[in-house]
Amino acid sequence: MSRLLVVDDEANIRLLYAEELADEGYEVVTAAGISEAVEKLQEGPFDLAVLDIKLKNESGIELLQKLVKERHDMPVILCSAFSCYKDDFSAWLADGYVVKSGNLAELKQEIARVLAKKAQRLKADL
Amino acid sequence: MDWECCWDRDVVAQGDCPNIREGDEDLLESPRRRILEKCCDCPNFKRDLERFQASGHPLGPVFSLFHDEYRRQKVQIQSLLSFLDNKSLEIRFLHELGSVLQSSVDLEEVLSVALTAITAGRGFGMNRAFLLMVDHKREHLQGYLAIGPRNYEEAHQAWDEISHNDMDLQTLAQSFRKNKLTAERAKFHDILEQISVPLSATTHILIRALDGKQPMLIEDAFHHPDVDPQFARLLGVDTFLLMPLVSRNRRVGVIIADNCITHRRITPEDMHSLETFTFPVAFAIERASLYERLQEELNRATEAHTKLKEQQQLIVRMEKMALVGRITSSIAHSIRNPLMIIGGFARSMLKNTPVGDPKRNFIESIVGEARQLEGVLDEILNYSDSLYPTKDFWDVNQLVEAALRDSADALNTRGYRIAFSAGSELPPAYIDFKQVSYCLRTILLCDLNATDHERVVDIGTSREDDNIMIRIQDHGRYISQEQLDTIMVPFSSTREMGAGLGLALCKTILEKQGIPLNAQSAPEKGIIFTIALPIRKEEQQ
Numbered sequence: 150m151s152r153l154l155v156v157d158d159e160a161n162i163r164l165l166y167a168e169e170l171a172d173e174g175y176e177v178v179t180a181a182g183i184s185e186a187v188e189k190l191q192e193g194p195f196d197l198a199v200l201d202i203k204l205k206n207e208s209g210i211e212l213l214q215k216l217v218k219e220r221h222d223m224p225v226i227l228c229s230a231f232s233c234y235k236d237d238f239s240a241w242l243a244d245g246y247v248v249k250s251g252n253l254a255e256l257k258q259e260i261a262r263v264l265a266k267k268a269q270r271l272k273a274d275l
Numbered sequence: 276m277d278w279e280c281c282w283d284r285d286v287v288a289q290g291d292c293p294n295i296r297e298g299d300e301d302l303l304e305s306p307r308r309r310i311l312e313k314c315c316d317c318p319n320f321k322r323d324l325e326r327f328q329a330s331g332h333p334l335g336p337v338f339s340l341f342h343d344e345y346r347r348q349k350v351q352i353q354s355l356l357s358f359l360d361n362k363s364l365e366i367r368f369l370h371e372l373g374s375v376l377q378s379s380v381d382l383e384e385v386l387s388v389a390l391t392a393i394t395a396g397r398g399f400g401m402n403r404a405f406l407l408m409v410d411h412k413r414e415h416l417q418g419y420l421a422i423g424p425r426n427y428e429e430a431h432q433a434w435d436e437i438s439h440n441d442m443d444l445q446t447l448a449q450s451f452r453k454n455k456l457t458a459e460r461a462k463f464h465d466i467l468e469q470i471s472v473p474l475s476a477t478t479h480i481l482i483r484a485l486d487g488k489q490p491m492l493i494e495d496a497f498h499h500p501d502v503d504p505q506f507a508r509l510l511g512v513d514t515f516l517l518m519p520l521v522s523r524n525r526r527v528g529v530i531i532a533d534n535c536i537t538h539r540r541i542t543p544e545d546m547h548s549l550e551t552f553t554f555p556v557a558f559a560i561e562r563a564s565l566y567e568r569l570q571e572e573l574n575r576a577t578e579a580h581t582k583l584k585e586q587q588q589l590i591v592r593m594e595k596m597a598l599v600g601r602i603t604s605s606i607a608h609s610i611r612n613p614l615m616i617i618g619g620f621a622r623s624m625l626k627n628t629p630v631g632d633p634k635r636n637f638i639e640s641i642v643g644e645a646r647q648l649e650g651v652l653d654e655i656l657n658y659s660d661s662l663y664p665t666k667d668f669w670d671v672n673q674l675v676e677a678a679l680r681d682s683a684d685a686l687n688t689r690g691y692r693i694a695f696s697a698g699s700e701l702p703p704a705y706i707d708f709k710q711v712s713y714c715l716r717t718i719l720l721c722d723l724n725a726t727d728h729e730r731v732v733d734i735g736t737s738r739e740d741d742n743i744m745i746r747i748q749d750h751g752r753y754i755s756q757e758q759l760d761t762i763m764v765p766f767s768s769t770r771e772m773g774a775g776l777g778l779a780l781c782k783t784i785l786e787k788q789g790i791p792l793n794a795q796s797a798p799e800k801g802i803i804f805t806i807a808l809p810i811r812k813e814e815q816q
Contacts, residue, residue, distance in 0.1 A: 159612055165619040172626075203608065230611035231604060249611055251618015251645045 151196040151264055152176045156186045156212065157228075158204045162249075166199065169253050170260070183212045195223055197264060199256070200243070202229040210240065217242050224263045228256060280319035282310050293317070315345060365548060368392075375445050376555045382563035387452040388445070389556045390422040393532050395447055399549055401516075401532040401541075405463070407470055407481065408528040408560075414474045416481055416529060418467030422451070422459050427536055469509055474526070479503065484517040485526050490550050491517040492541060516541055518549055520557035527557045527564075607656050614652070618645030654780060657713065664710055664788050668703035671736050671743045671808060678715035679734070685720050691730045691751070698736040704743045704808035707788060711808070714781035714792070718747055718804050721777040742807040749801045756796040763794060 153175045155166045163179040170177045178195070180186035182204050198216060202209040213225055226245035240246060244266070245259040281287045286304050289295070294313040295302050302309045314320040324342060328335035375388050386406060393404040403423030410417050451459075460467075472479050477486060480502050484491045493499055494514050496507040507513070515533035519526075532549065534541060621641040628635050679693055686693060719732065733748040754762070762778050778794070785792045785806065793805045 159616070161616040162612065162619075165616055165623065168623055169619065172623075230608045230615075249615045250649055251615045251622060251642070252649075253619055253622070 150174065150176050152178070152194070153260070154186065154189060154195045154198040155179045156182070156198065156204065156209065157201040158182060159201075162201075166253075166256075169257070173257055173260075175260070183207050183215075186212060190220070196267070197260060198223060198225045199228050199260070200225055202227055202231065202240075213240075213242055224267055226256070226259055226263060278323045280314055280317055280323045282306070282314045282320055282323070293319075315342065315349075369552065371443065371445070372552065373555055375448070376559040379559065380563050380566040382560065382567050383452060383456065384448070385556070385559045385563045386420055387456060388448040389530075389560070390420065391448040391451050392552065393530065393549070394422055399532070399545065399552070401545075402534045402536040402539075403532065405467070405470070405510075405531040406528060407531070409474065409485075409526045416470075416472045416474060416485065418463075418470035419528070420456075420460055421463035421467055422455075424536060425462060466509060470506075480506070481517065481529050481531075485519045485521070485529055488519055488521050490519065490546050490553070492543065492546050493517065511535065514538075514541055516546055516549060518553045520553055520560060522554075522557040522561040525561060527561050530556075603655055607652055611649070611652060614645055614648055618642060618649065621645060654777070657780060657784075664707035664784075666705055666707050666788065666812075668705055669708045669711075671701055671704050671745065672697040674704075674706075674708060674712055675715065675734060675736060675745060678712045678719065681712075682716050682719045686732070689730070691732060694731060694733045696733075696735045698738060698743070701736060701738055701743050702810045704810055705812050706790065706808050710784050710788070711790070711806075714784055714806075715745070715747075717777055717781050739807070741810055743810060745804075745806045745808065747804040747806075749804075751801060753798070754796055754802060759794050759796050759802065763792075 153170060155163060155170070155177055157163050157166065157179070158181055160181070163181070167177045167179055178189050180189050186198075200209045200213060200216075204212075209227065209229075213227065216223060216225055224244040225242075226247060227240055227243040228247045228249055230249045244263045247256045247259050250256075281291045284291075285306050287295075287309070289300070289303065292302075292309070292313060294317055295309070299313075302313065324335075324339055328339055372388065372392050376385060379385050379388070390404050390406060393399050393401050401423075403421070405421040406419050407416050408419040409415070470481075472481050474482060474485075476482050478501075480491070480493065480499075483501070492514075493502060493516075496502045496510070496513045496515065497504065499507070510531065510533065512533045512535045515531055518530040518532065520528045520530065530549075530553065532541075618641070621638050625635065625638045625642055628638060675695060675697070679695060683693075730751045732750070733746075735744075735746045737744050737746070763782050782792045789809065791807055793807075795803045795805075797803055
């Protein structure tokens, strides 16, 4: 079972993602901000992180940069209410970008795609 | 005594005097005028006078003395008259020249007039004239313009032409400026280009003439101690005039004039006549160049002013747009999150509600409405994005292929088939890739509602003049031209929900980039959209 970390400052969004992704068969851990995310990351490894960009007074991009540096084997999908960050160079560090929508199909597809790609990479490394 | 001449008769008959011709009939009855005008120069009278002298009359030699003196003075008066005639012609010419020079502030006109005056037969009649101008920035005397024939044939042709057209100086100069100036400039380009003397070269004959402010007549140039042999060879004549153009101590230039074709001797009189003419020319050239510079400065200032005004307007517009952008993105953020939570949970509930449950309808409504609101949000955000196109050169076929790939799923599910015929060897188009591909996708997907018609969309790209045309023909849809026109106007959709921005937004986005979107309803063939993408970068607006 793949273990996912969902970082979003909105409690309801965390709840929705946790429910929906659990339904898809993932183990979901949520965090409301950067410090909480860092804490959760220390508790155990994750297969993928879903990251919001606007986190109250913090920036998801900052966390993304940290994750890419320290946990380059863990793919990150950015998930934002804004589509404009797609063109931001820093956002290109992420493995995927999804604009938030009530229809979670796109997010689920993106998670499956990134995980499959990761599995393929691991297989190739072996 | 029997006189040979008829001077002693009061009245003579026609034929008595060999000097009275037709038109002089009134002299026949006027002895006084006849004697003064005709007899004094008549050989018969001369012989009569000799006979009178030989007769030993003491007045004989006195008469001869008077006669000789009278004839000498007559010749002198005639020469003075012709001199006066010449001078009055010259004064008239200078007056004409002066009035043209004084009234013009156009440098090319002044130069044309000056050089025409030097070379025209009615003017100073020189064969050829070169004008060298001082380039004050580079501190050089530089060849600028020349006029005249390069060989005898050409000269002959030009003189023929002039003798056939009786034009005044201004007309002559105007005709020269209109028909010949460019050609003359090109004709002497090689020589003019080689005449470039630094103002500091004070020993050079040109700079000496300029500094001395006095005209110089150079004779035997090939052996002249002060003339650079190379310069003499360049002009190809051994005699020429140097006329410095100086206006209020400011060195304007030098005119070189010569008779390279006729080799007529240049006289000191020629030099003095030209000298009187150089001051107004120098002054006119100086004034015209100043005027030209003033015009340039004025144009620059006007241009800067216009640009500044445009920039100011742009700043105001951008500030407004930035505000719109900030407002829309903040609305998007604050609406999208709750909206996605509502929609997301509703979908989640729908998934877990059994088919027969009466609540299912309500939940479906929530899902549907939330989706529609998200659509509106997308449209508004896309509209605010469209305010800032980022243009570059892109391959149009790749653009179409990418748009087709992105819309393939949606088209397939509706049973549509796409036929794309890519134009070959198309140059890249100057467009905002993201925006144009958004528009293509919207055109492809909006209101696909074909029933049992042929579900084929034809897309073609081709080159037409300075544009690349994308033609999209949808055989499945039938919309009247009126309806189509309504759809193309923003916020006027007949749809009950949504901002109705689809095609209208595309039209706005494309028009902002200067790309026309044309939609034609063809009763037999559905709808034809044509988009003309530019292949050239336009000037910054």
